[in-house]
Structures are given as C-alpha cells and as structure tokens.
Amino acid sequence: MLVRRRDFLAAGAGSLLALHRPAWTAAASGARQRLAAIHFMIEIPPGDADRGKRFDPKKLLRLCREAGVEVIEVKTKTGLGALFPYRGRPCPRDWVTETRALSREAGIKFVAYYNVGLDNWMARRHPEWCCVDPHGKPKIGFDGYNWMCIRSPWRDRVIDELRQMEQALHPDGVWFDILGAPNAYGVGSYDPGAACFCSYCKAAYKARFGEEQPVSSGDPAIRLRANRFGQEARVAMLRDCARVLRSIDPKVELGYNHAGTEDDLAATPQDLRDLITQNSSEAYQHRLISFTAKSLWAMGKSFQVHTYGGFMRMEPGSVDGTWCAWNLIPAPYLEVSAAIITAHAGQISLGVNPLPDGTIYDGELQRVGRVFSPVVDREQWLAGLKSVPNVAVVYDVESELRLLPLPETKGQAVREETTGLHDALLDGGIHFDVVQSSYLDPSGYRAILLGNAVCPTEQLRASLTRFVRGGGLLIATAETSLRDGGGHPRSDFGWSELLGVQLTGTSPFTEANYAWLSDDLRGDAPAYPLLFRTPVLEVKCTTAVKLAELVYPEGHRTPEVFTDPETPYTNFKQFTGKPLVTLNHLGRGAVIYISPPIGHEIATRQDPWLKRLVARCVTHYATGLTIEMQAPTGIQVVFGRKPGASVVSLVNLYGGLAPGTDERSLPQVGPVRLTVRMGSRPESVRLFGGSGLDWKYREGVIDANIQSVGHHALLIIT
Numbered sequence: 001m002l003v004r005r006r007d008f009l010a011a012g013a014g015s016l017l018a019l020h021r022p023a024w025t026a027a028a029s030g031a032r033q034r035l036a037a038i039h040f041m042i043e044i045p046p047g048d049a050d051r052g053k054r055f056d057p058k059k060l061l062r063l064c065r066e067a068g069v070e071v072i073e074v075k076t077k078t079g080l081g082a083l084f085p086y087r088g089r090p091c092p093r094d095w096v097t098e099t100r101a102l103s104r105e106a107g108i109k110f111v112a113y114y115n116v117g118l119d120n121w122m123a124r125r126h127p128e129w130c131c132v133d134p135h136g137k138p139k140i141g142f143d144g145y146n147w148m149c150i151r152s153p154w155r156d157r158v159i160d161e162l163r164q165m166e167q168a169l170h171p172d173g174v175w176f177d178i179l180g181a182p183n184a185y186g187v188g189s190y191d192p193g194a195a196c197f198c199s200y201c202k203a204a205y206k207a208r209f210g211e212e213q214p215v216s217s218g219d220p221a222i223r224l225r226a227n228r229f230g231q232e233a234r235v236a237m238l239r240d241c242a243r244v245l246r247s248i249d250p251k252v253e254l255g256y257n258h259a260g261t262e263d264d265l266a267a268t269p270q271d272l273r274d275l276i277t278q279n280s281s282e283a284y285q286h287r288l289i290s291f292t293a294k295s296l297w298a299m300g301k302s303f304q305v306h307t308y309g310g311f312m313r314m315e316p317g318s319v320d321g322t323w324c325a326w327n328l329i330p331a332p333y334l335e336v337s338a339a340i341i342t343a344h345a346g347q348i349s350l351g352v353n354p355l356p357d358g359t360i361y362d363g364e365l366q367r368v369g370r371v372f373s374p375v376v377d378r379e380q381w382l383a384g385l386k387s388v389p390n391v392a393v394v395y396d397v398e399s400e401l402r403l404l405p406l407p408e409t410k411g412q413a414v415r416e417e418t419t420g421l422h423d424a425l426l427d428g429g430i431h432f433d434v435v436q437s438s439y440l441d442p443s444g445y446r447a448i449l450l451g452n453a454v455c456p457t458e459q460l461r462a463s464l465t466r467f468v469r470g471g472g473l474l475i476a477t478a479e480t481s482l483r484d485g486g487g488h489p490r491s492d493f494g495w496s497e498l499l500g501v502q503l504t505g506t507s508p509f510t511e512a513n514y515a516w517l518s519d520d521l522r523g524d525a526p527a528y529p530l531l532f533r534t535p536v537l538e539v540k541c542t543t544a545v546k547l548a549e550l551v552y553p554e555g556h557r558t559p560e561v562f563t564d565p566e567t568p569y570t571n572f573k574q575f576t577g578k579p580l581v582t583l584n585h586l587g588r589g590a591v592i593y594i595s596p597p598i599g600h601e602i603a604t605r606q607d608p609w610l611k612r613l614v615a616r617c618v619t620h621y622a623t624g625l626t627i628e629m630q631a632p633t634g635i636q637v638v639f640g641r642k643p644g645a646s647v648v649s650l651v652n653l654y655g656g657l658a659p660g661t662d663e664r665s666l667p668q669v670g671p672v673r674l675t676v677r678m679g680s681r682p683e684s685v686r687l688f689g690g691s692g693l694d695w696k697y698r699e700g701v702i703d704a705n706i707q708s709v710g711h712h713a714l715l716i717i718t
Helices: 057-067 097-106 120-125 154-169 199-209 220-248 270-275 286-297 331-343 362-382 397-403 413-427 458-469 598-605 608-621
Strands: 036-040 071-077 109-115 173-177 253-256 279-282 303-307 313-315 318-320 347-352 391-395 433-436 447-451 473-477 501-506 513-517 530-532 537-541 545-553 572-586 589-594 627-630 635-642 645-652 672-677 685-698 701-717
Touching: 036 109, 036 362, 057 097, 057 362, 071 097, 071 154, 071 347, 097 109, 097 154, 109 154, 154 173, 154 220, 173 220, 199 220, 220 253, 220 270, 253 279, 279 286, 286 303, 286 331, 286 413, 286 433, 303 331, 331 347, 331 362, 331 635, 331 645, 331 701, 347 362, 362 645, 362 685, 362 701, 391 413, 397 413, 413 447, 413 598, 413 608, 447 458, 447 608, 458 473, 458 572, 458 589, 473 608, 501 572, 513 572, 530 608, 537 545, 537 572, 572 608, 589 608, 598 608, 627 635, 645 672
Parallel strands: 036 071, 036 347, 071 109, 109 173, 173 253, 279 303, 303 347, 391 433, 391 447, 447 473, 473 589
Antiparallel strands: 313 318, 501 537, 513 530, 513 545, 545 572, 572 589, 627 672, 635 645, 645 701, 672 701, 685 701
16 A cells, blocks of 8 residues: 655654653663563463472573673573572572573573562561451462562562662663553553552551541542552652662663553653663563554664563464463574564563573574574664654543543553554554654654543644644544543533534444445545444534545344344444544645544454554644655554664564474565655665665655565665
C-alpha cells in the first residue's frame, strides 16, 4: 500500500524529546550505547543438592565474548535466596564476584540484579516482615514467592545488602526487580483488599488517614487512596535504594522493571525518574515488543526490553513461556525480536538459563551469538537514533487513571485501544511513535491517533485543537471526551465542537454491528461491510460529514433467530443512515471520529479490514508525510535520525510469522519502494542487510527501490 510521510524536519525541530530531556543519556556521559545484553537467569531451588557446583565463570565469559554479548545482568539475590555472599545468609556458591571481575577484563558491562519484593528464605526467618492479607495469611506472588513488606525492617535489610554488594562488586549498573508492594508493583491494584495488611502497614495507614485500613470499598476515592498508599512505599524504597548506591558510586547506572512504561500510572515523581539511567520493560510477542519499544523510545532515555530465551508455546509472531522454560526459542524468532528493539535504538536483554547446578551449555550461547551478531553489526547506525516525528499514537494515561479506581473497571481499556491502533499502523507499513500523553508535543506530527481517551485534560484538548487548526489530522475513537474528571459518563462529548458530532445513544445490538464505508474511505477494498463484535456509540453530525454508515444486523441472535448455529450474531441487514466514521474540517486540518472501539476490536480479533480502515484514514487524509512506501505487509518501517545520518529500518517480520529453527526460516522479502523527502541532496545512500538498491535524488526527494530485505535492512542516508 502507499504510505506518505510528513515533510522532513531539520534535526531536532519540533521533537517531543525536547520536552522531557532526561537527566542522563549515554551520549552525555561519554559512554558507548550497547544494544546486546543477556539477563543471566539463575534460579536456585532449595531442593537442588548441587546448587552452583558446576558453574564456570571463565567459560561463561568466553562464550559471552564469542556471542557478542555487550552487557551481562547477573542475579545477586532472587526470590529464593542469595547468589552473592551477603552477611547472615547462606550462599552455596558465589556466582557473582568472579563473574564481575572477568566481565571487567572482557570489557563487558556488568549489571547486578537484586530482587527487592520477594524472599522465601527471609520470610521463614522473619515472618513478621512478610506481607499478609486482611486475614493474616501470607501474600504469595507469582505462584510461589513470599512478598516482603517494604514498610517493615525488611527495607533496612535491603539497603544494607545493597551497600554490601555495591562496595564489594562496584558494578556498572544495578537493576531492581519486584520493587513494590502486592498492590503497587507496576500499575498495581485498586482493590483495597489486595494491599498488605501487616502490622506496619496498618499502623502507617491509621497514622496517615486517621482510620483503619479498608478491606474493601466501592468508593473510587478510597480505592485510589489504597493504591497510592502502596505506591508511596514503593517510591520511598526506590529513593532510598538509589541514594545508598549513588553515595558509594555517583556514576552507577540504575534501572528497574517497569521504569518508564508505568511511571505515569504509578505516580513516580520526576526527580526520582531522573535518577534512573535506563528505562526498562518486558515484552515477548512481536507486536508487544514493538509497542513497548516505541513507547520507551518516545521518552528520550536509554532503554532496554527484556525478553524470554525459552518458550512453552509458540504461534506466529507470538511466544509464551517463563524465564526458566528450558526450551530454546529458535534464533530466527529472536532475530526479529532483536531487530524490532534495536530499530528503535533500544537494547535487547535476552534471558539465558544455566542449570541450577551451574552447567552452561555452549549451544544456548551459540544461539545468542547468532541473534546478537547482526545487532553488533548494525549498532554504529542504530545507537543514539531519535525518531523522526511523523505519526503519533497517543496513550492518554490521564484517562486511564480516571477509569482505574472505578470498581467496575476491568483491565486497562485505554491502553487496549491504543494497542490496537498500534497494530493497525504496524501492519499498514507506517512509521509512527507511541507517545504517552504527558510526553506529547503535537507540533512535530502530521497525524495523531487518540484512542478512547475518555477524560483527557483541557491542556490536551487545547493542544490538539491548535494542532488540527494548523493543518494536522486527528483521529479519535470510541468514548474520547465522553467522561468527566471523575470518570463518570457525560450526556455528550466534551469535545463535541472539535469532533463535529453529538452523542445520540448506543446501538441496541451488542453481538454485532457493521460499517458501510464511503467510496472515498474504502478505496480499492471490496464494497462490503466491516464487522464490529461490540456495542457502538450512535452520533449525529453537526459540522462533520459522514465517511461510513452504521448497519444493524438482522436482529438479536436467539435460539430461534440465527443464520447458522455456529455464528453468534446475525447477518447485516438494516442500513440506518447514521454515521459511524465522520470527518470534520477545522482550520487547515481535520478530525476523523470513529465511534466503535476499533482499537479494542483489532487488539482482540486482529481483523485486517479494521486495520486497513485505520491505516487508510492516515494515508488518505493526512498531508505532508515524509515517506511513501510500497512493501509487503510483513515489513515494519522505522525512521530515525542522529547527527550526520538518517536511518530507515526495514524489519522483516516473516521470521517470526512462521517460526523455524534454521536460516531458511528467514526469507528475503521484497520488493520495497521508498520515497523519502530530504531537505538537501545526500552525500550517500547505502543499503545494509538487503539487496538490489537503486536510488536517485530529485527535487528534495529520494526514490529508493530495494529488491529484497533480510531480517533487518538499513537504508543509511548521509
């Protein structure tokens, strides 16, 4: 399909990165950004009689060097026990000290892992430090680990152990896992009963609020308070951990699980975020890896994505497992994972599993080498890239926060809608960012997609109105602006004037609704309705015009009314004349409103016709986009820039769509045609990781034809 890009901006102009410039960057510190890391996943089950006896750190570091590993993250304390000789703990084998020394000799960055929240060994010695439920029963996390309360003396033990570790090892970095509370790890829970009810928490709650800690509540204010009470303990713990480590080594790099992705939702204060040198999150499925990498890239700070090395179940583009699955994910799948992450200038941190006795199998690290070799080959071009702002999918965290405390809320509806919009543009071959609303600077974009932002701020409304009036395209979906600041439904859209529609009701059908697209919106797709397996809002146009019509089904599906017994809805029948997709011109720009939760539908059903509808809205109605691309659907395009170079990544997703075990699993795919608008004639245009490049420059535009691309091709423009 044809994809157009906005006019190429001068370096840094209009970039959202200028809004939230991090306190630390690799470039600022003079450190080389490294993109290939392993998460050395050591677990030491108490029942294993040979814990660590066969561990050979020299062999590990030799294999790491051969595999191109640039960073190694090693556990010093897990949820089961210690792998470093902390005072007062058993340590059957010190896995860490010699590994640290050898990594320094090898020039491999060493990151020390410490599990803050879970500790079965300590729970047996100090049950009074454990998190408990309202009935005094221990809180068990992840099906087998005792939660430890960070309001109890356990927090002093953690800080002392971190001091011991830092003074002994002087690691390049420290990474915290499970730093939180049972109801305040990541987003956490808004159910008051999910909190810790140990004596320390109950006393702190009563001292703070003058009442007993609630076990349950339907009051959103109380539910929010319970979550924030847990988050406050997490923030205080993180702050003290950072303080003790930086007091010993002011340059030690710091990170923790969910840094960046969940900070707005978890109320992490900005000064504490600024102490964190690397954002971090986990992702395994290729679509989720892309969503995560884009979200973290837009924050302007160095980041890593942790991903499994083993699996339990594999499907096209999707892997499920655990950190100790003992079944290797084939290299072709992981090569795609690494390509997606590093195309966004991120670091892949791949799980590697030694056996509990310490045995390391050469074959696992040789597979790592196959995955990392292409990363290291491309690192000089990918490290330090900033995204060229073009299209933004905005995740409105403010709306999510209004919904989460409501007792009827299940899941994260705003994120789900945003995820579906991401999936649509990914398959549509469009370069785009995923931006949390607090990081959004609309001025650099030509199209912005806002999914189900039920109660956005007035600041966001004003900003997007200016964006549209200045010539931008806004695409809004579902309940955007349809709730007040408390998360309660409004009688009409708060953004009615911007959207150009008024709410009239909801379709009477919940099993199915259909959309009939206008010729202009449909393009060359078949003249046939699109299916929505969800209720849809009904609206009337005020200043907008109709682009698609709502079509009702034949009737409600009942045992007596059906088309066939296996279809849970009836056929499309009643053309209502009511708009389902609208276009509202405002100033020099326009707003497209899509009344169904189309992102939810895509995220749950991966409907290619709905994805095409979203992509068509961008490519047909946005103007001034930077790149036009014609390529197979399985090619992901990412456009980045740094001083002296612009880089177009073409990630071939087919290696993950039909997972295999050898090189034949990574087909060469093409042809690909790119049109990139540039401000001046480039000195050179090169292709790395593909074949058959033919290009020419004409009137501020580069036309590039590529015969085929491997798993990760780079078009390097200098």
